[in-house]
Amino acid sequence: MRRRGLLLAAGLGLTGAAARRTSATESDWRALAAAMSGTLHRPGDPGYDQAHRLHDPRFDHVRPPAVAGCATAVDVAAVVGFANRFGLAVTARGGGHSYVGASTSTEAIVVDLRLLDSVSYTNGTATIGGGARLLPIYEALAAHGVSIPAGSCGTVGIGGIALGGGFGMAARLAGLTCDAVTGVELVTADGLIRHVDANTQPELLWACRGGGGGQVGIVTRYTIKCFPMADTGSFTAYWPWQDALAVARGWQQHIAPDHVWSTLQFASDRTVRVAGFTIGADAQPELDRLISAVGRPPENASVEQRSFLDVVRDRAGRATRATHLIGSDILPAPLSDETMRQVLTVVARRHGKPATVKFTPLTGAMSRVDPQATAFPWRGAFAMIQWLIIDAPADDAYAWIGQGHQAVAAQSIGRYVNYLEPDAQRLHLYYGRNYDRLRDLRRTIDPQRLFRSPFAVT
Numbered sequence: 001m002r003r004r005g006l007l008l009a010a011g012l013g014l015t016g017a018a019a020r021r022t023s024a025t026e027s028d029w030r031a032l033a034a035a036m037s038g039t040l041h042r043p044g045d046p047g048y049d050q051a052h053r054l055h056d057p058r059f060d061h062v063r064p065p066a067v068a069g070c071a072t073a074v075d076v077a078a079v080v081g082f083a084n085r086f087g088l089a090v091t092a093r094g095g096g097h098s099y100v101g102a103s104t105s106t107e108a109i110v111v112d113l114r115l116l117d118s119v120s121y122t123n124g125t126a127t128i129g130g131g132a133r134l135l136p137i138y139e140a141l142a143a144h145g146v147s148i149p150a151g152s153c154g155t156v157g158i159g160g161i162a163l164g165g166g167f168g169m170a171a172r173l174a175g176l177t178c179d180a181v182t183g184v185e186l187v188t189a190d191g192l193i194r195h196v197d198a199n200t201q202p203e204l205l206w207a208c209r210g211g212g213g214g215q216v217g218i219v220t221r222y223t224i225k226c227f228p229m230a231d232t233g234s235f236t237a238y239w240p241w242q243d244a245l246a247v248a249r250g251w252q253q254h255i256a257p258d259h260v261w262s263t264l265q266f267a268s269d270r271t272v273r274v275a276g277f278t279i280g281a282d283a284q285p286e287l288d289r290l291i292s293a294v295g296r297p298p299e300n301a302s303v304e305q306r307s308f309l310d311v312v313r314d315r316a317g318r319a320t321r322a323t324h325l326i327g328s329d330i331l332p333a334p335l336s337d338e339t340m341r342q343v344l345t346v347v348a349r350r351h352g353k354p355a356t357v358k359f360t361p362l363t364g365a366m367s368r369v370d371p372q373a374t375a376f377p378w379r380g381a382f383a384m385i386q387w388l389i390i391d392a393p394a395d396d397a398y399a400w401i402g403q404g405h406q407a408v409a410a411q412s413i414g415r416y417v418n419y420l421e422p423d424a425q426r427l428h429l430y431y432g433r434n435y436d437r438l439r440d441l442r443r444t445i446d447p448q449r450l451f452r453s454p455f456a457v458t
């Protein structure tokens with residue numbers, strides 16, 4: 001495969017930056033299209049308007065010079081070679097769920113990986129195309145009684161989520177998505193198709209496990225360790241707003257076993273909610289333990305034996321394109337009452353407008369991974385805060401998210417790279433002590449900055 005990619009790229013005169021010209025002619029673009037087994041969309045082509053869109057309509061105005069629907073790693077290598085030849089940038093597009101539109105650009109050829117969506121399973125390991133989405137992955141693996149740890153939104157791409165980390169209901173049991181990644185097929189800026197694993201290219205594997213999208217190359221295939229999936233319970237409990245602080249204390253103090261995942265949420269309509277999943281166990285005992293830790297009865301609570309797959313199916317079925325605006329804070333330890341009160345004030349200030357603050361755990365299996373083993377920097381931390389607004393004007397939303405950051409500034413140590421915010425000059429906040437290592441690797445592997453974007457470390 002790798003040799004074929006090189007030969008094809010060389011045949012088109014596409015390798016390296018040496019033969020760079022100022023701009024590609026229409027006949028150059030046609031030659032690229034003819035060399036690909038997928039489809040190249042240029043502005044004006046039928047299909048371009050659909051192909052260039054991301055999940056969030058906020059980025060529809062961004063019109064890349066081409067969207068290359070790649071069907072193979074060789075296609076990806078050909079596009080990279082073409083970009084090198086003509087001095088163009090490249091950005092990968094997986095599920096298209098980037099919160100900042102990082103998978104499109106007016107200056108970069110978009111390598112659309114959605115055709116690379118195969119999923120297979122052998123001996124505890126899944127082999128997954130770099131453009132597959134979570135719901136089809138879960139469905140294919142469920143047929144084998146297994147799953148991978150990943151997120152709860154079925155239309156998110158494995159490409160972005162695995163590169164940046166990957167939180168979901170199995171993270172306390174089986175780790176983050178990136179923790180389960182054992183190897184990748186990676187097309188790097190030099191056009192090579194590399195087979196990356198812990199033995200052959202450990203530094204590249206490190207970067208592909210938590211370093212975020214758009215840094216060291218385009219992943220065309222993942223190998224990911226699976227865990228046995230069991231029947232799953234779920235619970236939801238609501239408390240009145242006046243109990244918010246008690247609920248926060250109880251949720252923070254309650255030490256649940258690894259098979260339990262729960263999130264604490266405060267919404268601007270004064271909703272206080274804890275929602276959770278229990279993999280391979282009944283949800284009721286866990287809900288009871290939580291209620292006892294809170295010390296106040298919920299005003300409403302429900303328990304279901306509903307499989308995770310059903311939950312994800314339901315959400316994916318209803319998924320429409322929407323504007324999601326998000327911010328995050330990483331907490332090394334539980335928030336003090338005083339800081340939690342400030343968080344509640346920030347939420348209450350949004351009354352009448354949509355906003356949710358969600359606390360998700362960073363404990364369990366994901367906290368026990370060797371901090372040097374992956375580029376995900378937040379091992380051993382306690383929880384993450386998400387500041388989330390759906391379908392609101394961006395300026396207004398980010399102003400509120402800024403208030404949230406301020407409220408917890410004394411206790412926050414960073415942010416989550418899959419929840420990027422537009423202030424790219426603060427990129428170091430997403431990487432902590434791993435920033436320099438990732439930057440040095442990027443300078444070596446992509447010296448011409450083929451994957452240039454405001455969100456690529458430099």
Ligand SMILES: Cc1cc2nc3c(=O)[nH]c(=O)nc-3n(C[C@H](O)[C@H](O)[C@H](O)COP(=O)(O)OP(=O)(O)OC[C@H]3O[C@@H](n4cnc5c(N)ncnc54)[C@H](O)[C@@H]3O)c2cc1C
Nearest residue numbers: 094095096097098103130151152153157159160167213219
């Ligand atoms: C509605 C919604 C729900 C979400 N739920 C969760 C959740 O439960 N848990 C969680 O951890 N995160 C969640 N996220 C965040 C999500 O993990 C990130 O937005 C992620 O980057 C999306 O990946 P994608 O492939 O869909 O996006 P894209 O926009 O396609 O890509 C995101 C970034 O990754 C790069 N990229 C994508 N694929 C590849 C590839 N194969 N090779 C190289 N680079 C690639 C892109 O260039 C871009 O920089 C959610 C986001 C949304 C919008």
